[in-house]
Amino acid sequence: MHLHFLTFLFPLITSTVVSAATNISYAAWMADSGIRRNQANGINSSGKPQLIYDHGVFWEGLKQLYADTGNETYFEWILNGASNLVDEAGVIIGSYDPTQLDPLRVGPTFIYLYDKTGDEKWKTASTTLRSHLGPFPRTPEGQFWHKLSYVQQGWLDGIYMGDVFYSLFTKTWQPDNTTAWEDIELQFNVQYKNTIQNPDDGKTYTGLLYHGYDYSKAQPWASEDRGHSPEIWDRALGWYFMAMVDTLEIMGSPHVPGYKAIRKILQELAPRLVAAADPDSGVWWLVMTQPGRERNYFESSGTAMFIYSLLKALRLGYIHDTHTSTILKAAKKGYEYMTSTWVLPLEDGTFNWNATVQVGSLGGAGNYDYYVSVPIQLNDLKGQGAFLLASVEYERCRGR
Numbered sequence: 096m097h098l099h100f101l102t103f104l105f106p107l108i109t110s111t112v113v114s115a116a117t118n119i120s121y122a123a124w125m126a127d128s129g130i131r132r133n134q135a136n137g138i139n140s141s142g143k144p145q146l147i148y149d150h151g152v153f154w155e156g157l158k159q160l161y162a163d164t165g166n167e168t169y170f171e172w173i174l175n176g177a178s179n180l181v182d183e184a185g186v187i188i189g190s191y192d193p194t195q196l197d198p199l200r201v202g203p204t205f206i207y208l209y210d211k212t213g214d215e216k217w218k219t220a221s222t223t224l225r226s227h228l229g230p231f232p233r234t235p236e237g238q239f240w241h242k243l244s245y246v247q248q249g250w251l252d253g254i255y256m257g258d259v260f261y262s263l264f265t266k267t268w269q270p271d272n273t274t275a276w277e278d279i280e281l282q283f284n285v286q287y288k289n290t291i292q293n294p295d296d297g298k299t300y301t302g303l304l305y306h307g308y309d310y311s312k313a314q315p316w317a318s319e320d321r322g323h324s325p326e327i328w329d330r331a332l333g334w335y336f337m338a339m340v341d342t343l344e345i346m347g348s349p350h351v352p353g354y355k356a357i358r359k360i361l362q363e364l365a366p367r368l369v370a371a372a373d374p375d376s377g378v379w380w381l382v383m384t385q386p387g388r389e390r391n392y393f394e395s396s397g398t399a400m401f402i403y404s405l406l407k408a409l410r411l412g413y414i415h416d417t418h419t420s421t422i423l424k425a426a427k428k429g430y431e432y433m434t435s436t437w438v439l440p441l442e443d444g445t446f447n448w449n450a451t452v453q454v455g456s457l458g459g460a461g462n463y464d465y466y467v468s469v470p471i472q473l474n475d476l477k478g479q480g481a482f483l484l485a486s487v488e489y490e491r492c493r494g495r
């Protein structure tokens with residue numbers, strides 16, 4: 096009887112809380128839910144320490160939430176998780192492959208912890224990660240390969256994984272290194288020019304960026320003109336957007352080489368991103384080049400990344416809204432869909448996060464059937480990290 100009463104009552108309580116107290120913090124709720132699931136602790140599913148980019152994304156969200164709330168639980172969670180990866184001498188003890196860009200995503204956390212604690216071990220570990228970029232394989236145009244095994248390929252994902260770290264390292268320890276800033280600018284520019292959508296590709300035209308390209312055009316998916324892949328995958332574009340706003344924030348000034356070029360790309364793509372949202376729900380399709388096609392669906396991690404990027408770009412003045420606030424309204428509309436549809440409250444007071452696709456890779460066919468065949472993963476940490484980031488930005492712009 097007692098249990099029945101509770102299960103009956105809980106949805107009522109939840110919906111009341113959500114609708115009446117418009118100031119509920121989904122950011123805090125997301126952080127708490129992830130922490131109580133023991134996620135983002137630096138440990139992989141075999142119980143071993145590993146540099147996993149998903150953890151780095153969630154830590155980025157906790158870092159920003161800590162800055163806004165001062166709740167030490169968030170800082171301790173980042174510190175304890177990252178401490179599983181680096182020993183007292185600064186040696187990286189978590190496993191990772193130095194010929195991939197993905198593990199570099201935890202680098203910004205190491206630099207953050209150096210900044211907060213002054214402990215040299217974090218500088219040592221950051222410097223080790225930075226040392227991999229020197230010999231990293233590149234295309235003839237200078238783009239880092241996504242991985243050693245993805246020969247001559249530049250993916251949008253890699254811009255977020257590698258270049259936000261590259262930027263923060265440069266800003267922190269080599270702010271006058273013009274060569275490094277110009278190299279970072281090149282990574283954004285080359286990726287952009289090789290993946291910007293053709294108007295006549297037979298798909299819905301968005302003017303946004305395909306997932307990646309193969310400079311050597313050896314992959315079955317590579318186009319004849321620039322070797323680009325055939326579809327626009329929402330999460331890859333989400334990584335690129337987050338990389339633009341985070342890098343501009345790190346650069347901090349139009350005098351830094353690359354700042355104006357990145358801002359120009361952001362200003363061009365942001366209105367196109369808004370135009371590509373589904374007009375009814377306000378969120379974005381998994382495969383953005385084929386909206387409404389059978390098996391395509393609204394995907395939650397890419398959507399959260401877009402909302403984070405748009406709100407942050409507006410807050411920091413990197414983009415300018417129309418006089419009717421088209422961009423702000425679009426971001427808020429998408430955000431409200433996320434909280435009403437993908438947040439699934441549980442009786443223990445946490446919630447499950449839904450509708451994040453597990454992976455998206457150019458290691459295979461790279462076509463529509465591939466993307467829609469990948470399963471959705473409940474409580475995927477990349478998706479939760481993106482929702483945490485979007486929520487922090489949404490809560491920062493309350494009242495606007």
Ligand SMILES: *[C@@H]1O[C@H](CO)[C@@H](O)[C@H](O)[C@H]1NC(C)=O
Nearest residue numbers: 115116117118119493494495
């Ligand atoms: C919600 O937040 C706004 C802005 O911070 C504040 O003015 C308002 O009083 C808050 N409302 C409630 C119900 O707490």
Ligand SMILES: *[C@@H]1O[C@H](CO)[C@@H](O)[C@H](O)[C@H]1NC(C)=O
Nearest residue numbers: 123126127130166167168169
């Ligand atoms: C700080 O965050 C933790 C974890 O989400 C939560 O349990 C705790 O209630 C928060 N403390 C305050 C003072 O809000």
Ligand SMILES: *[C@@H]1O[C@H](CO)[C@@H](O)[C@H](O)[C@H]1NC(C)=O
Nearest residue numbers: 139140141143144145189190
């Ligand atoms: C976890 O990390 C260990 C090394 O620390 C590695 O051998 C193992 O393959 C990893 N497990 C998974 C599921 O990635």
Ligand SMILES: *[C@@H]1O[C@H](CO)[C@@H](O)[C@H](O)[C@H]1NC(C)=O
Nearest residue numbers: 229269272273274275276278
């Ligand atoms: C500046 O950056 C370049 C490119 O990453 C690097 O090769 C060089 O070692 C850096 N210079 C200094 C003084 O650290």
Ligand SMILES: *[C@@H]1O[C@H](CO)[C@@H](O)[C@H](O)[C@H]1NC(C)=O
Nearest residue numbers: 392393436437439449450471
């Ligand atoms: C989770 O999301 C998927 C994809 O949108 C949907 O099919 C499923 O019904 C959702 N589950 C719940 C419990 O809302």
